[in-house]
Amino acid sequence: MKKETLFTILCYLLTLPTFIIPLFVFSTLPSSLSTEQLLHQDVLSDLKFNRDPVIEPNLYHSILKFIPSQRLLGILLFATILFLTFALLKEKKPLFRILCTFLLFLTPITVGAALYDAQVLLFIALLLAALYFFKKQKTIPTLLVFAAYSTASIAHTLLGILVLTTYAVFTKGWKDSKKTLLLTGSTGLLTALLSKAPLFYSYYAEQLSLSSLFVELGAKRGVGVFFITLAAFAIWRLWSKHRSSQVVFALTILSFALTPYLGDFAIALATFLLLPYAAWSLHHLLTQKWESPFFYYVGICALICGLLFTQLAYLDRAYTYLPDQAALDALSFAKEKTPPNAVIFSHPQNGYLIESIADRKAYTTTYVTSSSDPRFKLKVSDLLFNERNFEEGVALIKSAGITHILITPHMKNGQIWYRDGEGLLFILRDKNTFKKIYSKGGYDLYEIQ
Structure with missing residues (x-):
């Protein structure tokens, strides 16, 4: 059996606890209590806001009217994101695609959001779907999906336009996709304005610091040091060969900088920007020749266990973190x-x-x-x-x-x-x-x- 096959089996066996443990924990948590109809909608008609609302109902809350629970919606969105990630990387080697989906299981923000903050994954899924239709040159679906994505906030819309532009310039070519890109961006901004989307989605987040970004340093939400190390290694190796890595690096820094304003979404977006680079590093380590098979397997297992430790530490903190x-x-x-x-x-x-x-x-x-x-x-x-x-x-x-x-x-x-x-x-x-x-x-x- 090839070492890549053995590694793939090992990867997915190691990821099982990241879903089994949280699902077991959630099975013991009390669900929200159902309430009777509290108030007729007409009662609200004469009441006015004194300033901008601090909680912004959006597309996510509308969907929840038709889905039995937030947890089910989160798992469905996570599965959708796995499918879209696999589809967007269709031209890549099978092992590279497997590594990308595998890393999604071991990045704290994705699994954590799937189980307790599905709103983050909804807008990530919409952005990936818009990118997928944009790649397939399906103009109408691209416009519709990106318009839905743009209802989150103006900042979401602008970040989405930057992501689509980066993909267009370095993958499809600016001339071939200029019209679709301009139409998509204009539609998104117009939708955001017409839906009265806020500048930033009203979200309380901690001040930006290393301890608020990295799980190992105590962040309740964030990224793992092992994941960042893998992505940084790839960007360093590809820096001079591929200018796209420089742009992705800049977009990642921008996403992290917006964390105090966009909360988990900014961290999730940065994670997806870095995902192919982290997978590239793993692929590089797997396919290069090692003098000793023993050190090969020990090194790879140590790296996977490090990623797994980050995930479990994050989930443990998310579910057992007590108030002061x-x-x-x-x-x-x-x-x-x-x-x-x-x-x-x-x-x-x-x-x-x-x-x-x-x-x-x-x-x-x-x-x-x-x-x-x-x-x-x-x-x-x-x-x-x-x-x-x-x-x-x-x-x-x-x-x-x-x-x-x-x-x-x-x-x-x-x-x-x-x-x-x-x-x-x-x-x-x-x-x-x-x-x-x-x-x-x-x-x-x-x-x-």
């Missing part, structure tokens, strides 16, 4: 001092902690299902976050069935508000309606009277 002590104290208090039928309103990212630690129903959570319209609930959440009219705010809170409101330090420091007294914080000053029953470590819990 101040958050635990606040959630424990909520569990002890609020009635079992309480509905706690907070940022959607806090929903899972509310339901798992406080054991109370969260009004919004990122783990949504099709049992309720996620776009509608995000719309209500945005109205509440921005509302400064006391009567309208209280009416909306009571109509939504909210009994308690949890405010966290992140929410008060950029995740939603920047100054004291903005939006909902102004309404919460009324002590006759909102009784502050907990305030410690930056966490405030209000009870609706």
